[in-house]
Amino acid sequence: MMSKTIELVPWSIAYKQKVIVPEELNQKITSLRSNEAVIVTLNGSFDLLHAGHLQIIYEASQLGDVLIVALNSDESIKRYKNPNRPLISLEYRLQMMAALEFVNFVTWFEEMDPCHLLSKIKPNIHVNGSEYGHQCIEAETVCQNGGKIHIVPLMPGLSTSSIIKKIQGLI
Template identity: 45%
Template sequence: MIITNKELLINLIEELRKNNLKIVFTNGCFDILHKGHVKYLSEAKKFGDVLIVGINSDSSIKKIKGNKRPIIPLESRIEVLDAVNSVDFVIPFEEETPLELISVIKPDIHVKGGDYTIESLPESKLILEYGGEIKIITLVNGFSTTNVVNSILEMNK
């Protein structure tokens, strides 16, 4: 399910909390969805009952990755991500970091890939302050959007 506004998100979180469901949150660009993403999301879901995924807007990806990204526009990325079995809710966000979303959701577990450390996450302080946990998942070796893009560029030289 795609969550499109803050009011809907707040209502959703209230309902999940009422039902004592453990909320897992992760976020990313999910530009070209591949095996690494799907395995990562499946592993993240195992930490709780509900997996909420924050997805960077096109403008926030440009700020993070440069003007040549994203390759796939937001609406398409949302639709594909929403179709992944382990994903329960998808929420787009405009900022470069998911701090604002996390402050509303206050997930029980925040999951990031092994290319991060707890110390390198801008959201760590907030999560630890309200009593949430941070889990770092090992990435699938050789699968990253950057690798996929570079492979495509190499094939077309």
């Protein structure tokens, strides 16, 4: 993974301590584990943050002591979603996620899936939306490391793709 310097906007400086550079993740996890924290993870692109995202993030935060949200990098999103995405850059998505009170830490990954990152974190619980189910791509990595998968039902009609289509209909 390549290190990235994040340019903070003034309102986000207060949240800087919540953003973990991937290369510094092992140190943070060691510290959390020494305090016997129940670590919960959630990953996604979280492009165009909406109420459905907030629901799954909030529910994830209630399952343990520490919530770490892992964001797909811009290049990762381009590869697995659409070459014209994300609409909001990683820098701003990290800052918005860090601003949420119920998120303890936020990091990112360059790969198309978070399995390598999850093998470092070894979460007690990994949260996914119901569109992925218990057989999600992360399940094997999480379960091999002693964790569990928790599924959150989707909020009907709320997705970044549906919001983009609505906006395109206005233009």
